[in-house]
Amino acid sequence: MTLFWLTGAALAVLALVLVLRPLLAQRAGGPVSRTAANISIYRDQLRELEGDLAAGTLAQADYERARAELEARLLEDVREQPAPAARPAGWLPVIATVALVPVVALVVYFAVGNPAALVRQPEAHISPQQVEAMVQRLADKMRANPNDIEGWKLLGRSYAALGRFDQAVDAFAKAAAGAPRDPDLLADFADVLAMARDQKLDGEPEKLVRRALELDPNHLKSLALAGTAAYERKDYAAAAAYWQRMLPNVQPGSEDARVIQQNVNEARALAGIGGEAAKPQAPKAAQASKAAVRGTVTLSPQLKSKASPDDTVYVFARAAEGPPLPLAIARTRVRDLPYSFQLDDSMAMNPAMNLSAFPKVVVTARVSKSGNAAPQAGDLQGASGPVANDAGAVNIVIDSQVR
Known part of the structure; x- marks a missing residue:
């Protein structure tokens, strides 16, 4: 687990560059190139260690110790990079974004498997289902390592x-x-x-x-x-x-x-x-933000037999182009459909990831059989196309079933 968190920490710093890019008006350049060079050197040295281990010229314990030292050096190299010049983004968005970095690091870690792949595929699309699978894998790890406080914190932030x-409350309580x-x-x-x-x-x-x-x-x-x-x-x-x-x-x-x-x-x-x-x-x-999406959610007559009156309905907005995390979320029950909704910045889970931050969003309505916001097989859902973050009269019909 030590190596996992060490690598995860390094990836978190790398992921921060990607997450902050929409917030900081700057060009990607030197720091990413230097990171790529550091990772390339790291991979070359790791291959040498693996070759020595395979050839029998390096003991397993020495290999593990040398690998840990390499990864520690990589982490320090990334941390010591000079910050590129940029307009101050303010503590609210930056602190909020840093709070999401463990989630992003988790996504990157599980999605690409190694730092080099992150450099090769910085724009790789990660679907909500993939994020769910990654969080579940972390939850499985925590069941096997219940004393890992950092793991519980990361899991709590991921659930949130x-x-x-x-x-998220259960995970943070354990931490x-x-x-x-x-x-x-x-x-x-x-x-x-x-x-x-x-x-x-x-x-x-x-x-x-x-x-x-x-x-x-x-x-x-x-x-x-x-x-x-x-x-x-x-x-x-x-x-x-x-x-x-x-x-x-x-x-x-x-x-x-x-x-x-x-x-x-x-x-x-x-x-x-x-x-x-x-x-x-x-x-x-509050004055500056006019972002608010309004509309109505209805349930297709063909699916009414598959929903119970007490089933939870989540209505949430995601960026049409951007991270898959919800920007605003509302909750109701099937019995209250048709449901008139308004999604705005006050309903954001994170001040830096709200409707105002993205001009185009997609609104999804989902009937959750389990009560969780995450999609599961058997849930019912419907979605809008991309709409402006201040659109009105957005009509969503829940007309499909999650497979």
Whole structure:
């Protein structure tokens, strides 16, 4: 498992280049070429080791040790690459994207099998079914290695990216049991627990956030979540205080600082403090986003006999060209069909992967027999063609069965 996570970490850094490319307006160039050269050298040296092992001139234990050293050097080489010049993308999208890197690393690791294949096929399409299979393989690994905390964290983030929040909660609970003093883990745990509870942070999720802040009073995600929890219960003064504490930890004058300050001002105005005389202005992020897809989901008469009234129906949007992860998701029951839906940025599982980030999306409606968002044989589904991320009157007919 050590070699798996070492290689996975290296791949995560490589995958980050691909994931961040749509967010950072820059040309791919030097860093990727240098990575390719490092991997090429690594493969040559690994082949030499394998040849020596096959020839009997190298003992198995020496081979394993030398291979581990090679992979460690590769990881360090990748980590030490200078970052290419780019416009600042802001901490919200970058932190959110980094949170997805383990999922992307998982996809790359299982999909291509080795770093060289990643360089050869940087644009390889990975289907949702393949992602599901990869996550299942990781889940199988975890059953055989239940004490692997990093594995549970990766599995939890993978489940969350797929919208399987109940399973994400179980995975994060196992990770937190082994690492109860990890603020990053506690914040992620709180996040998925809130998602599993209809996006409500009150109760246990907020307790996890407070524990994270006890361990690290300046933890950005925990401060953001704590402020959101306070805002939801209309404790605007507390929300402003939490968000104010974020400001010293972001670059002064940056877009992040401006957005956070505007949210602080909004909360202070609602609380009646700080001398705000004007009508509170909506946070900048909310103002800028007009992405919202609206429409209706119906079930084909030919398939009604295959669905039960209590079956879960998921309605979600994915990028027409981009990663297969959902950008926004809603949930209802078969009994409520026809169902009028609206998908917008507030329903995103990740701030960096939302409708506003992709001009064209495909909306899918799926009747899940198991209750999971992941497709399984026997589920019923229908999908739109590519539509604008602010399209209205998108009509989806659930008219096919997953095989």
